[in-house]
Amino acid sequence: EAKKSGRGVVRVFDESMDESIRFRRQIEGGLSQAIANGELRLVYQPIVAREQMEVVAFEALLRWNSPQYGQISPGLFIPIAEESNLIHELGDWVLDEALKMLAQWPGQYVSVNFSPRQFRRQNFVGHVVERVQHAGIEPGRLQIEITETAIFDNAERAADTLYRLRQMGFRIALDDFGTGYSSLYNIRKFALDCLKIDRSFIDGMGRERESAAIVHSIIHLGHALGLEVVAEGVETEAHLQALRVAGCSHYQGYYLARPLEAAVAVEIANERYMEPVIEQATASNGT
Numbered sequence: 001e002a003k004k005s006g007r008g009v010v011r012v013f014d015e016s017m018d019e020s021i022r023f024r025r026q027i028e029g030g031l032s033q034a035i036a037n038g039e040l041r042l043v044y045q046p047i048v049a050r051e052q053m054e055v056v057a058f059e060a061l062l063r064w065n066s067p068q069y070g071q072i073s074p075g076l077f078i079p080i081a082e083e084s085n086l087i088h089e090l091g092d093w094v095l096d097e098a099l100k101m102l103a104q105w106p107g108q109y110v111s112v113n114f115s116p117r118q119f120r121r122q123n124f125v126g127h128v129v130e131r132v133q134h135a136g137i138e139p140g141r142l143q144i145e146i147t148e149t150a151i152f153d154n155a156e157r158a159a160d161t162l163y164r165l166r167q168m169g170f171r172i173a174l175d176d177f178g179t180g181y182s183s184l185y186n187i188r189k190f191a192l193d194c195l196k197i198d199r200s201f202i203d204g205m206g207r208e209r210e211s212a213a214i215v216h217s218i219i220h221l222g223h224a225l226g227l228e229v230v231a232e233g234v235e236t237e238a239h240l241q242a243l244r245v246a247g248c249s250h251y252q253g254y255y256l257a258r259p260l261e262a263a264v265a266v267e268i269a270n271e272r273y274m275e276p277v278i279e280q281a282t283a284s285n286g287t
């Protein structure tokens with residue numbers, strides 16, 4: 001192909017490769033300074049349950065305000081960190097920060113995202129236990145969110161890690177469920193507490209029968225396996241109603257609340273119940 005399209009094309013291609021590699025290196029360089037420079041913070045999105053709209057948990061979401069690039073989405077910088085060793089330093093910062101917040105909250109648990117490389121590191125269980133003990137937090141108040149990618153590459157080892165985490169009392173959630181390789185048949189091998197239905201299915205529910213059918217099956221089979229099922233990306237009243245009809249009791253999404261600054265999240269945690277849509281409490285860069 002390259003031969004046919006001639007030299008010019010090849011050169012353009014090479015230049016754009018250079019460009020993206022340079023960009024990644026810049027992001028990496030910036031990230032390696034970000035912790036020391038205080039450019040990172042966590043925002044917290046409520047997870048709300050049942051008719052009463054009880055705030056049962058918060059998901060901690062990382063934000064980076066880079067002096068060079070401004071607010072950069074974790075969707076962009078986490079994969080770059082994941083390809084270097086930075087993910088461990090970043091992940092430890094996230095965990096410690098979330099545990100610090102937990103000490104200020106009454107009953108709720110915090111759900112923290114762990115990337116596949118974090119999850120697969122040597123002695124991951126011991127590492128998490130040590131930090132949780134150091135923070136003086138009960139393991140049951142930390143939910144470890146992993147994706148299907150983290151567990152299906154080496155299913156046996158992952159099953160063992162999850163089992164041991166669960167033995168220690170941690171909660172385990174499978175994030176973005178339905179987008180990876182796992183099936184409802186396979187997940188029974190893993191020690192889980194919670195399935196988070198990927199928001200693409202919630203988004204499709206009103207438009208396509210397929211998405212609605214998938215959402216229904218995940219909810220029913222998840223419940224049948226004794227798992228809590230959380231719908232991600234609940235953006236409208238219609239989503240919420242459809243999910244209720246489908247028997248889903250746990251919701252997360254902009255319709256209920258955007259990710260919130262820590263101080264606002266603490267207030268909401270203390271109130272315990274919330275009304276849908278609290279625009280005024282939205283974090284400035286919380287999306």
Ligand code: C2E
Nearest residue numbers: 061062074075078094113114115233234235252253254287
């Ligand atoms: P995720 O774990 O699936 O987190 C949910 C994402 O959906 C968040 O994006 C959240 O802000 C967004 N979201 C919540 N409700 C809605 C909604 O109603 N509509 C829409 N369109 N989006 C909604 P965010 O914060 O940009 O994070 C993106 C991803 O980056 C996360 O997806 C997670 O995979 C990763 N991430 C974020 N923080 C961390 C972290 O501390 N560690 C690791 N390893 N990954 C993180």
Ligand code: MG
Nearest residue numbers: 059113145175
């Ligand atoms: Mg998540």
Ligand code: MG
Nearest residue numbers: 175176196232
């Ligand atoms: Mg998710």
Ligand code: MG
Nearest residue numbers: 147175176198
């Ligand atoms: Mg995601």
